[in-house]
Amino acid sequence: MFLTHNGREISGRVISHDRSSEEVLLHVKPQSPGEDGEIFRQLDELRLMASRKSARLQDQVDQDYSRLADLHPEGKKRAVSSVIDVPMPAKQRLVYIFVKIITVYSLFINKSKEWHQKLR
Numbered sequence: 001m002f003l004t005h006n007g008r009e010i011s012g013r014v015i016s017h018d019r020s021s022e023e024v025l026l027h028v029k030p031q032s033p034g035e036d037g038e039i040f041r042q043l044d045e046l047r048l049m050a051s052r053k054s055a056r057l058q059d060q061v062d063q064d065y066s067r068l069a070d071l072h073p074e075g076k077k078r079a080v081s082s083v084i085d086v087p088m089p090a091k092q093r094l095v096y097i098f099v100k101i102i103t104v105y106s107l108f109i110n111k112s113k114e115w116h117q118k119l120r
Contacts, residue, residue, distance in 0.1 A: 001013070001014055001024075001026060001046045001047070001048065002046070002047040002048070002049065002050050002051065003026065003028075003041055003045055003046050003047065004045070005028065005031070005039065006031060008031075009050065009051055010028055010029070010031075011028070011050075012026035012027060012028040012039070013026065013027045013028075014026060015027050015038065017043075022042055022043040022044070023040050023041070023042060023043070024040070024041050024042075024043055024046060025038060025039075025040055026038065026039055026040075026041060026046075
């Protein structure tokens with residue numbers, strides 16, 4: 001069994017368990033000379049596995065680290081994107097830019113023809 005004793009997590013062996021009061025008598029390694037190796041603890045203070053937190057941090061509330069990293073903590077939420085932008089390969093990007101240039105140029109030529117016809 002694992003428990004917190006004097007601010008530290010220690011292991012102990014169950015000697016007896018009083019079911020009516022839910023108290024457990026444990027044998028632990030004495031922390032200092034002259035200290036008794038047996039202590040009573042309530043059942044809810046005992047753990048079957050070692051804690052992943054230090055005993056000092058057991059009583060603290062878990063910190064939400066995502067909120068600490070937020071650059072706009074005043075309540076503004078980032079919009080969730082429905083698409084994932086993946087960068088295009090260089091060759092495909094050049095073709096895409098070239099198609100955009102051709103499209104804009106053809107629109108410009110068509111508009112300029114219309115404009116010249118209106119002037120006549």
